Amino acid sequence: MDRANLRHLGVVASLGMAFAVLPAESASASPSGTAPQAGPGANEEVRVITGRFEPGAPDWGYVPVDIPAGVREIAVRYSYDRPATPPGVPGNALDIGMFDNDGDELGNAAGFRGWSGGARDNFTISRSAATPGYIPGPITPGRWNVILGPYTVAPQGLEWRVEVTLRYGEPGPAFVPHYSPTRISGRGPGWYRGDLHVHSVYSDGKRTPAEVAAAARARQLDFFVSTEHNTQSAHAVWGDYAGPDLLIVTGEEVTTRNGHLVAAGLTPGQWIDWRYRAQDGQLPRFLREIHRSDGVAIAAHPYATCGACDWKFGYEGVDAVEIWNGPWTADDEQAVTLWDGMLREHVQGKGIRRWRPAVGSSDAHREPQIVGLPQTVVEANELSRRAILDGVAEGRSYIAESAEVKLEMSAHNGLFHAGIGERLLALPQSLVGVTVTVAGAPGTTVRLVTDRGEAYTFPVASADPATFTWTTFARDAAYVRAEVRRPNAEAVALSNPIFLGLVHPAQ
Incomplete structure (x- = not known):
């Protein structure tokens, strides 16, 4: 028996998994209570398969189900035991x-x-x-597989x-999908507010698509990205909830066992596989799939x-880093420190060749989590999937906790002018002015941070x-960026x- 069949029977002893597939129990139930039948002439056929995973089991097991002709619907229900464990020891999940019968090979979207x-x-x-x-x-008809993780x-x-x-x-x-439009007409150049990481009932969220769209509008967002865990199924319904005031971008949260990746801007209906770890070396393959669709890959939280x-994959090939996820917490502060270190390595020519912009997203799943807390504010030439994602990938953006907060920053030297995400061409001896305007954030302090550390602070009083x-x-x-913080250091x-300065050779 070849290894593929061994895998499906779950008897790959070298992987430490005991996965006994018992003979199927077939039964049929009918409203009249007549004798059970099996096969295409019956109303229903029930098959029960049981098995066991041991500690140290591989990430995925596959339960084969042979589907005969004439089946109109497949219904699956599963359960597993949850024995008590000592404090600090994870239980079963x-x-x-x-x-389906098109196969379950890695990356096989069909x-x-x-x-x-x-x-x-x-x-x-x-x-x-x-x-x-x-x-x-x-x-x-053919061999389908239930995947257990x-x-x-x-x-x-x-x-x-x-x-x-x-x-x-x-x-x-046949089901007819209704995808959302990729461009909102009549919306020209400007700064657009959005949430790059949102969930609904199409994965583990509790909000319906209608409720997600309503929450986005209530927070004055111009766009959001649909990022369900490991599935593109929500793509097919967002056309019912987009409108001239709201761009809905299709995406996925690629949820691996070594970290999560937001794939923003996938082609409607596109799916990105998640069944690999950092040591498998598969991430570059799937980053290429995202980029072939002109999508943006964001290392999440x-x-x-x-x-x-x-996140354990490193940042080569990733387009951006989510440094602020939901309400501000200690792990966000740690992410800012990581990201700032990446910026320093970049300008010193020590790190990855291309700098990675920062983004912020709510990752909202349910009440009371707030859609658009935080939100990424993107400079784009129009409100479209392509223009928004270009702005994200190029770093022409800032992160704010709400639509009330506005941040402007520019640098100038008398000859040239540059905004957020851009480069001001200047000789080393050139005097540079950096102007910052903050609105909607009284009682905060603006910190200007460079590759040498904190360079300047400015209190924001009642003036607005x-x-x-x-x-x-x-x-x-070599660079300057702005942070607006409350007295307790919350962003x-x-x-x-x-x-x-002049373009660094590493760039």
Whole structure:
């Protein structure tokens, strides 16, 4: 038996997994209570498969399900045991998803039929509809696979049970997706506010798409990116909720066991695989898939404290770093320190060749989490998917806690002028003025930070807006960026840098 078949039977002993697939139990239930039947002539057929994961199991196990002709709907329900564990020892947690008979090889988007992680214990798929997180479409005969992901396994092991119900009959009408437009007409050059990382019921969020869109409008956002965990299923419904006041960009949160990646601006319906770790060397392949669609890859919450959430892949090939995720916390401060260090290495020619802009997003899943806290404010020549993502990738943006907060920053030397994310061409001995204007943030302090550290502070009293200018020589600051903070050091706004001086050879 070849390794692929061994993998599907779950008996890869070298991976430390005991994954016994028992003979299927077939039964059928009918409203009249008649004797059970099996096969295409029956109304339903139920198959039950059980198994076990041991501690140290591989990330993914596959449960094969042979689908005969005539099935109009597949319904899957699963459960697993949750034994008590000592304090500090994780208990059992098991994710679930589905691949169809087109295959489940790494990166095979054609075979992917959905993912719900641990957000729900059942799902259905048919030609006409599917549970949020799953992809409607034909139920084709052949070998499908339920994918199980043991997120954590207790010392006692993890016993699981999967119940697959096959419902026979004529298929319903084909599902018709309604994708959101990629451009809002009549919106020219300006600064546009958006949330690059938002969830709904199409993964583990609790808000419906309508509620997410309403929350975005209430926060005065111009755009947001749909980023469901490991599934593109929500893409097909956002056309119902976009409008002339709101651009909805399709994306995905690629949720690996070594950190999360926001893929913003995917082609509607596009899916990015997540079944790899940093040591597997697969991330560059999927970054190329994102970039082929003109999407932007953002390393999400690099120091998040949830299990497997912190970023371990490095930053080569990544377009931006999410340094502020949700309400300001200590891991955001740590991310700012990381990012500033990356900027210093860049201007010194020691780090990755291209600098990585900073972004902020809410990562909102449910009430009371606030959509648009924080929000990334992007300079773009129009309100379109392409223009917004270009602004993000080029660093022409700042992060603010709300629509009330506005931050402007520019640098000038009498000959040239540069804004956030740009370079001011200046000789080392040139005198440079950096002007900052802050609105909507009384009682805060503006800090100007360069590659040499904090260079200048300016208190924002009751004046609104407040403007000040700081002068320096280009030789004394390779870049300058602004932070607006409360007395307790909580961030209110953070800018991307303005680079000063002639272009560095490393750039």
